[in-house]
Amino acid sequence: HLIRSFSDDGNYAGHARTLLASRGLQVPDPVIRQLFRVDLEGDGVNEVLVVAEQISGSHFEPEVGDYSIAFLRKVVDGDVQTAILGESLITSDDQLMESYRIGGVGDLSGDGKMEIVVSGAYYEGAWVSIWEYVNDDLGPTLQLSLGCGA
Numbered sequence: 001h002l003i004r005s006f007s008d009d010g011n012y013a014g015h016a017r018t019l020l021a022s023r024g025l026q027v028p029d030p031v032i033r034q035l036f037r038v039d040l041e042g043d044g045v046n047e048v049l050v051v052a053e054q055i056s057g058s059h060f061e062p063e064v065g066d067y068s069i070a071f072l073r074k075v076v077d078g079d080v081q082t083a084i085l086g087e088s089l090i091t092s093d094d095q096l097m098e099s100y101r102i103g104g105v106g107d108l109s110g111d112g113k114m115e116i117v118v119s120g121a122y123y124e125g126a127w128v129s130i131w132e133y134v135n136d137d138l139g140p141t142l143q144l145s146l147g148c149g150a
Contacts, residue, residue: 003038003049003105015073016052019082025067025089030054038105040074040114040133047133048073049085049102049116059123062097066090070100070118076136083139085118085131098122109143116140125149 016030034051053068070085088098103117108130116131127147131140 003036005034005036008032008035012048012050012073013052015082016050016069016071019069019071020052020067020089023087023089024091025065027054027065027067030067034070034102036102036105038114040105040116042112042114045075049105051100051102053099055097055099057097059097059099059121062090062095064090064093066097068097068099070102072116072133072140074133074136074139081139085116085140086120086129096122103128115143120147122149 012035013030013032017027020027030052031054033053036049037046040047049072051070055062055066057063057066067089069087072083072085074081086100090097099121101119103119105114105116108115113132118129120127125148127145129145130143132143133140
């Protein structure tokens with residue numbers, strides 16, 4: 001169950017570009033901030049955790065086109081599926097920016113299933129969310145979230 005960081009050869013930037021476009025944000029060259037391979041289920045097949053982010057402005061005054069998105073890519077029955085673990089997409093001037101990071105992966109509850117730690121922040125606050133990959137039908141489910149701020 002080792003989590004391994006690796007470099008993007010452009011493949012995951014392409015996935016991020018498609019994902020952002022499907023949400024209404026055209027980003028020609030997404031910036032990959034984090035990229036990890038990890039076997040969440042212990043089945044010998046690695047899943048991939050990705051964070052793509054570009055913040056040109058600030059959390060309080062982001063610019064249209066800024067984004068932060070954390071997602072999981074997993075092969076299920078020969079098809080690649082994507083699950084969103086957190087996202088902030090700035091499409092208008094009246095939005096505030098949130099940023100996301102993968103904090104780690106481990107069996108936090110001791111039940112034999114790996115959990116994914118996702119941290120988030122905005123201009124006056126921060127939080128941590130714990131996700132567990134339950135099964136291929138449900139995907140990752142939020143187990144716990146705790147934060148503070150305005």
